[in-house]
Structure formats: C-alpha cells, structure tokens
Amino acid sequence: MQYYEEIVKKRHSCRSFAKKKVGEDLLYKLLMYYDDRTRNLTEHIKTFIKFYDGSVWEKLNEHVGYNGHCIKAPAYMVVYSEEKGRYLENAGFLAEGLTLKMTELGLAACWQTVNNAEAVKEALGKETDMVVACVVAFGYKDPKSKEKPVKKISLDELTYGTKYGQDIDPHLFYRELEDALRAVAHSQSFLNLQPYRVIVDTDQIVLVGIHDETTKEVDRHLNYGIAMFNFICVAQATRDVTPKWSFAPVTDRDLGLPADVKYVAKCKL
Numbered sequence: 112m113q114y115y116e117e118i119v120k121k122r123h124s125c126r127s128f129a130k131k132k133v134g135e136d137l138l139y140k141l142l143m144y145y146d147d148r149t150r151n152l153t154e155h156i157k158t159f160i161k162f163y164d165g166s167v168w169e170k171l172n173e174h175v176g177y178n179g180h181c182i183k184a185p186a187y188m189v190v191y192s193e194e195k196g197r198y199l200e201n202a203g204f205l206a207e208g209l210t211l212k213m214t215e216l217g218l219a220a221c222w223q224t225v226n227n228a229e230a231v232k233e234a235l236g237k238e239t240d241m242v243v244a245c246v247v248a249f250g251y252k253d254p255k256s257k258e259k260p261v262k263k264i265s266l267d268e269l270t271y272g273t274k275y276g277q278d279i280d281p282h283l284f285y286r287e288l289e290d291a292l293r294a295v296a297h298s299q300s301f302l303n304l305q306p307y308r309v310i311v312d313t314d315q316i317v318l319v320g321i322h323d324e325t326t327k328e329v330d331r332h333l334n335y336g337i338a339m340f341n342f343i344c345v346a347q348a349t350r351d352v353t354p355k356w357s358f359a360p361v362t363d364r365d366l367g368l369p370a371d372v373k374y375v376a377k378c379k380l
C-alpha cells in the first residue's frame with residue numbers, strides 16, 4: 112500500500128535537526144490539513160494547534176522531553192485541547208495525522224513527552240483556556256545525522272486472533288488488513304515500548320493496553336491515539352467506508368483479557 116510504504120514506514124523520530132527554518136508555506140499546509148481533517152477520533156472535543164519557532168526551546172526545556180531535555184528544533188507544534196474524556200487519544204490521533212503530513216512534506220519530527228503541562232502553557236504565554244495535550248518538535252533532518260531506525264514490534268507479536276493470547280490465522284484475517292496492522296506495529300510510542308496489542312476478528316479489531324509501569328498515564332493515552340490513527344490512515348485506502356474507532360465496551364464476545372490487560376477501543380471493519 113502506497114501510504115504505508117511511502118509515508119508511515121518512512122517516518123522515524125528525528126533528534127538532530129538542521130538549522131533551516133520551516134517555511135510559512137509548509138506551516139500553512141499543515142494548518143490546512145488540520146482544518147480540513149474529517150477523520151476526528153471523537154467529536155465534540157475542541158482543540159487548537161499552534162506552531163512556534165525554535166526560539167521557544169528555552170521555555171520548553173525541562174518541562175518537556177525525556178529526562179527534562181527538550182530536543183532542539185527549528186519549530187514546535189503544540190496541541191491544546193479541552194480536557195474531556197479521551198482528549199489525549201484524540202490529541203494523539205490528530206497530532207499523528209499532522210506528523211505524517213510532515214513526513215509527506217519532507218519534514219522530520221520527534222514527539223516530546225510533556226512533563227508539566229501547566230508549566231508549558233504558562234511558559235508559552237497562556238494562549239488559551241485549553242490544556243497542553245502534546246508537543247512535537249519538527250523541522251528538517253540534519254543531513255549529517257547518523258540516527259538509525261529503531262526496532263519495532265513484529266506483526267506476530269502485535270496481533271492475536273479472536274481472543275487475547277490466541278494465535279492468529281493470517282490467511283483468515285490479514286489480506287487487505289495487513290498493511291494497516293503493520294502501520295500500528297510501526298507507530299511511535301513513549302520510549303518505543305509499544306505497550307499495546309491488537310485482537311483481530313473477522314468483523315472488528317480491538318486495541319488493548321498491556322501492563323507497563325514505565326509509560327506515564329498521559330503518554331499511554333497519546334500512544335493509543337497514534338496507533339489508532341496509523342490503522343485508520345492505511346485501512347481507509349482499502350475500504351469503501353473509512354472504519355471508525357469506538358470506545359464503547361465489547362459486550363457481544365469474550366476477549367479473554369487477563370486482569371492486567373486493559374480494553375481501549377474497537378474498530379468495526
């Protein structure tokens with residue numbers, strides 16, 4: 112599938128940016144993408160995105176990034192959101208769409224974990240009543256960068272068939288779903304831990320979160336939104352109707368979830 116091969120698979124986090132500024136034309140394209148998007152994860156959650164130039168690095172440093180160190184970049188994207196149920200999944204979903212749009216536009220990006228959302232908002236001048244949901248550093252990759260792609264969970268490891276822990280019959284389930292599931296397996300996540308799995312059935316897939324003490328609550332929910340976007344953006348290319356995620360519980364079958372595995376969402380196929 113073109114979108115998977117050419118965009119999703121090509122996206123890698125960048126921690127070494129060139130000094131080159133991101134032009135207004137590209138920022139405009141990103142904003143247009145954000146304004147136009149019709150594939151919201153959840154309706155009725157207001158969001159607001161803003162791009163900042165690299166001069167805000169000092170303001171962001173300590174409040175975002177692994178070990179309180181914000182990656183230096185020529186631009187930052189901050190997603191602000193109303194603080195409603197599933198707002199982090201929603202922010203992760205829409206910011207992932209924008210991250211992949213950046214890839215399409217020849218830009219590179221790196222998500223920055225938010226260590227103190229209130230402090231980030233304060234440092235950036237309290238733009239809105241909404242909360243800071245996520246921060247993404249972006250710009251052009253330094254051509255001299257020696258960063259290598261990191262290893263991702265395999266499709267086998269990611270997926271179960273019908274019930275948690277059950278082997279999947281690839282001939283029965285995969286076919287046109289394969290690239291969309293590979294896109295989930297290629298998703299970025301906090302520390303690349305990928306603490307989730309997908310249960311594949313003939314009529315739906317279910318995303319579940321697995322036990323992981325390292326990933327903070329906020330990043331766990333952002334991870335889910337990212338994985339959900341990656342699935343949809345590839346799956347929609349092979350289907351007449353774009354599949355939609357639902358957070359409603361699964362009541363018509365037993366997913367066989369162990370106590371430490373949490374149901375996240377289902378997506379009818």
Ligand SMILES: Cc1cc2nc3c(=O)[nH]c(=O)nc-3n(C[C@H](O)[C@H](O)[C@H](O)COP(=O)(O)O)c2cc1C
Nearest residue numbers: 123124176177222223224299300301302303330333
């Ligand atoms: C919610 C979230 C928070 C992240 N925070 C940071 C961060 O603070 N610093 C950083 O260098 N990378 C951060 N990352 C990037 C991950 O480390 C990266 O996605 C992962 O290692 C997989 O690599 P890839 O993006 O190249 O596929 C974050 C990713 C996510 C999804």
